[in-house]
Amino acid sequence: METQKVDMFIMVNGKFFDGNQLIRIRERLLAVDDSKWMMLQTLPFKDPTTSLIVSILGGALGIDRFLIGDIGLGVGKLLTLGGCGIWALVDLFLIMDATKEKNMLLIQPVLY
Numbered sequence: 731m732e733t734q735k736v737d738m739f740i741m742v743n744g745k746f747f748d749g750n751q752l753i754r755i756r757e758r759l760l761a762v763d764d765s766k767w768m769m770l771q772t773l774p775f776k777d778p779t780t781s782l783i784v785s786i787l788g789g790a791l792g793i794d795r796f797l798i799g800d801i802g803l804g805v806g807k808l809l810t811l812g813g814c815g816i817w818a819l820v821d822l823f824l825i826m827d828a829t830k831e832k833n834m835l836l837i838q839p840v841l842y
Contacts, residue, residue, distance in 0.1 A: 731762050739770065746775040746833045758841040770840050775833045778826040785825040789818040794825050798832045 736759040744752055759770075776798050785794035792807030812818030821828075 778829040
């Protein structure tokens, strides 16, 4: 793929990934052919900041986990009211990294 397209993608979508992953994503995107560019542009990445805000407001109900696609964990948090608050508190610190991991899993089919 063209360097300009890859750099534009990294600039626009860099906040959705961990900083350590961006270097690997850039290298892999440079090796990918242009036919995957449209597929890459349509990927629905989740915003880690939005996940954190949702976790603050509705983390005890598991809404944050439903948002990023962890249905099982969302149901578990919903049924236990966030593990009596403990699980919801822990997720305040973990939800941004979990969101970035989900985004990385979402981009994997394009990269490989």
